[in-house]
Amino acid sequence: MPRQITAYSNPAVKAARELRDKKHRRAQGRFLAEGLRILTEAREGGRLPKQVFFAADSAAHPLVIALVDAVEAAGGDAIETTPDILSKLSGKDNPGAVVGVFAEFERALADLDRTSAGIWLVAERLRDPGNLGTILRTGDAVGAGGLILIDDCVDPFSVEAVRASMGALFTVPIVRAPWADFIAWLRNGPGQLVALSLDTDLDYQQPAYAAPTFLLTGNEAQGLPPAYAAACDVRVKMPMLGKADSLNAAVATAVMAYEVLNQQRRR
Template sequence: MTDGPRDSDRHRITGFSNPTVKFLRSLRDKKHRRRAGKFLAEGLRLLTDALETGRVPEMLVMATERAPHPLLRTLEQEVIRAGGLVVETSDEILSKITGKSNPQAVAGVFAEFDTSLAAIDRHSADIWLVAQALRDPGNLGTMLRTGDAVGAGGLILLDDCTDPFAVEAVRASMGAIFTQRIARARWDEFLPWLRGDGEGGGQLVAASLRDAVPYRGAPYRAPCFVMVGNESQGLPEEYEAACDLRVTMPMRGRADSLNAAMAAAVLAYEVLDTLERA
C-alpha cells in the first residue's frame, strides 16, 4: 500500500501535438464541448470545490513544476480512485490548453451536467435566478456566484445564452458552477414549467419600468424566480408582461440601468431579506 499517488500513476506529455493536448484545447470551443459532453475547469480551489460537491474530474492535468499541496494530493488520489487519468505537462502546454498566459498549476475535465428543466425541482429552493439571452460569460459566472451567495437553487438560461461550460464562464463562477443547478430552455418551455403542475407555480420577478413597484418592500414570495435580460436589449416586452411582479430600482446618477448581473444580485438580496423576514 502506498501513501499517495505514484509517478507510475501519472502520464507525462511533452509535445504540443499530443492527441490529449489537442482534445483538451478543443474543449475551449463550444462545438467540440457539446460533441464531447465535457468541459474544462482550472485552479486548485475550483477543483476542490467540485470535489466537495461530489464531482471528480475525469482527467486531471498538472504542471510539472507545481508546488506541492495537500489539497492537490487529495484531488489526485480521488481521480485515480475513480479510474480517471492524471497528466503531467509543462507550463507552456498548460497555457495552450487553458488559453491563459499565466495558467493555474492544475486543470480538470468534467462531464457536462444535465441541464434540462426536468432535472430541477423548483420547490427545492426559495430563490432562483433566470437569464434571458445573456451573452457575456463573465456575467453568467457572476450570476452563478450570486446564486451561491444567496442560497439560490440555481440559474436557468433562456433562449440563446452564452455557454455556461465555456472556460471563461467556469472561471468567472469561482466554483459556483458546481454548487448551482443549471438549466437551459426556450421561453415557451420555461413558462409552462414555471406555472406548475397543480403543486403551485413559481413567482416570476423582473426589473422593469412597465407598471413597476419599488423593489424594496415588494411582495416577493417563494419560490421566487428573479429574471434579467440581455445586456444591451433587456427583456422582450412579452417576457415582462408575463411576470407576476415588476420592480424598479432607483438610478441616482447618469446611468439609466445596472449591469445585468449586478441587477440580479441587488434583486436577489432584497428577495432573500424579504423571505427571511416573512
C-alpha cells in the same frame, strides 16, 4: 500512476485545448475548468474531472495529491505536464496548478424541486460569459435553487463563464430551456416571476417576495422582450439616480436577489 506529457502535439493535449471552442465542447460533451481551489471545491461537491492536468512542480501539494488520487480512483486520467502546456490549456500566462476536463452536466426543468429554495435565477439571452459566471457565483451566495437559462444564452461551460463562476458552476444547478417550456413548467406549480422593468413605478423593495421567487434577467443590451415582461407576475424598478437607466445585468440580478434573501431571512 499519473502519466507524463510534455509535447503540445499529444492527442490528449490537443483534445483538451479544443474545448476552448464551443463546437468542440458540444462534440466532446466536455469542458475545461482550472485552478486548484475550484477543482477542489468541485471534488468536495462530488464532481471529478475525467482528466486532470497538473504541473510537475505542484505534484507534491496536498490538494493536488488528493485531486489526482480521487481522479485515478474514479477511473480518470491524471497527467503531469509542463507549465507551458497548462498555460496553453488555460489561455492564461500564469495558469493555475491544475486544469480539469469535465463531462458536461445539466438538468431538465422536470428535475428541479422548486420548493427546495426560496430564490431561483432565470436569465434570458444572456450574452456575456463573465455575467453568466458572476450570476452563478451570486446564486451560490444567496442559496438559489438553480439558474435557468432561457432561449439563446451564452454557453455556461465556456472557459470565461466557468472562470467567472469561481466554482459556482459546480454547486448551482443549471437548466437550459426555451421560454415556452419554462413558462409551462412555472405555471404548473407555486412561484412568482419577477422582472426589472423601465415601464413601472413599483419600487423593488415594495413587493413581498415569498418563496419561491423567480428573478428574471434579460439580455444585456435589449432587456426582456415585451411579451416576456408582460408574462411576469411582478415588474419592479430600482432607484437609478444618475444619467444611465440600467445596471450591469449581473449587478442588477445580485441587488434583486439580496432584496429577496433579506425579506425571506427576516421571516
